[in-house]
Amino acid sequence: MHELPVTESILEIVVKHAKQNQVSRVVSITLEVGELSDLENEWLQHYFDYLSKDTLAAGAELKIQRAPIVLKCRQCGHEFQIQKDELGLSDCPQCGTAGDVSLVSGRQYHIKEMEAI
Amino acid sequence: MEEIKLIEIKENILSDNDEAARQLRQKLANEKTFVINLMSSPGAGKTSLLLQTIERLKNELRIGVIEADIDSVVDAEKIRQSGAAAVQLRTGGFCHLDAAMVKTGLDGIGSKDFDLIFIENVGNLVCPAEFDTGAMKSAMILSVPEGDDKPLKYPLMFTVSDVLLVNKTDMMALSDFDTAALRKRVHKLHPEMEILEVSAKTGAGMDQWVDWIRRAIENFS
Numbered sequence: 079m080h081e082l083p084v085t086e087s088i089l090e091i092v093v094k095h096a097k098q099n100q101v102s103r104v105v106s107i108t109l110e111v112g113e114l115s116d117l118e119n120e121w122l123q124h125y126f127d128y129l130s131k132d133t134l135a136a137g138a139e140l141k142i143q144r145a146p147i148v149l150k151c152r153q154c155g156h157e158f159q160i161q162k163d164e165l166g167l168s169d170c171p172q173c174g175t176a177g178d179v180s181l182v183s184g185r186q187y188h189i190k191e192m193e194a195i
Numbered sequence: 196m197e198e199i200k201l202i203e204i205k206e207n208i209l210s211d212n213d214e215a216a217r218q219l220r221q222k223l224a225n226e227k228t229f230v231i232n233l234m235s236s237p238g239a240g241k242t243s244l245l246l247q248t249i250e251r252l253k254n255e256l257r258i259g260v261i262e263a264d265i266d267s268v269v270d271a272e273k274i275r276q277s278g279a280a281a282v283q284l285r286t287g288g289f290c291h292l293d294a295a296m297v298k299t300g301l302d303g304i305g306s307k308d309f310d311l312i313f314i315e316n317v318g319n320l321v322c323p324a325e326f327d328t329g330a331m332k333s334a335m336i337l338s339v340p341e342g343d344d345k346p347l348k349y350p351l352m353f354t355v356s357d358v359l360l361v362n363k364t365d366m367m368a369l370s371d372f373d374t375a376a377l378r379k380r381v382h383k384l385h386p387e388m389e390i391l392e393v394s395a396k397t398g399a400g401m402d403q404w405v406d407w408i409r410r411a412i413e414n415f416s
Binding site: 080083084087088091092095096099101105109114115116152162163165166167168176177178179181185187188189190191192193194195 | 197198199200201202203204205206207208209211212289290291293321322325326346347350351353354379380381382383384386
């Protein structure tokens with residue numbers, strides 16, 4: 079639902095790196111977004127196309143990689159991956175402790191890399 | 196044909212906001228102003244709960260409120276009538292507040308003249324969870340009619356909040372809300388979350404909530 083401000087931020091960072099690397103056009107941008115985020119790929123691209131029109135990044139394709147949700151059991155230290163709909167339901171698969179976990183991964187909002195000419 | 200270069204970026208998209216929030220928290224700490232970010236879905240009772248909270252604390256603390264309800268001045272008016280200061284942020288349909296918008300509100304109200312400021316975030320359980328507002332603590336309100344399954348649907352919100360207020364407990368008898376199931380679900384997501392049952396309407400549980408605020412301020416200063 080907040081794809082617009084997030085897209086503005088992506089564009090700003092991408093244009094900065096494009097200038098630093100003296101490229102003339104950005105072809106694709108790879109993002110790493112955690113599964114816990116509710117960003118919609120389609121809307122991201124839609125807003126990006128709109129905002130980037132008159133920039134070096136016009137027409138660039140957004141490649142979105144979803145980073146899995148990883149929890150760490152605070153009793154035994156075991157790290158395990160779960161699906162979003164299993165949050166709040168799963169016990170530690172190693173020691174069986176219920177609900178004593180910290181979030182290791184799943185909230186990322188990173189720009190990994192871009193392809194440019 | 197031109198060669199395609201792969202350029203490594205490795206930047207956090209939200210780093211600007213995270214940095215703005217960090218600076219804001221530092222500024223507020225210097226001013227000795229404690230800020231609580233209040234989040235819930237629309238209609239969970241943020242404004243009623245605030246009015247009841249102000250009533251109980253107004254003789255000991257200077258309280259201000261930053262209102263972010265979408266394009267309405269109704270809530271800010273109600274707050275002003277309660278005796279606290281309020282500023283209305285025109286969020287123009289924005290789904291959440293970010294640190295820059297909060298800073299505008301804090302500057303507008305003059306944050307250094309207050310001991311406690313509440314941010315009434317936009318009514319929404321999704322977007323506000325992703326943006327650090329610069330507040331010291333985040334409180335979430337879940338009202339009984341919304342159901343005890345919300346932690347399963349909006350896990351991030353339950354992960355980022357420090358305290359959960361279960362509001363409208365006066366309606367418990369009319370619903371099949373299962374408090375024990377809710378507690379279990381919340382604690383699986385966030386073992387340290389404090390859960391307080393309140394009714395802004397009857398005043399039940401409100402003393403525990405204002406005690407929680409007093410303790411939070413004490414630990415901060």
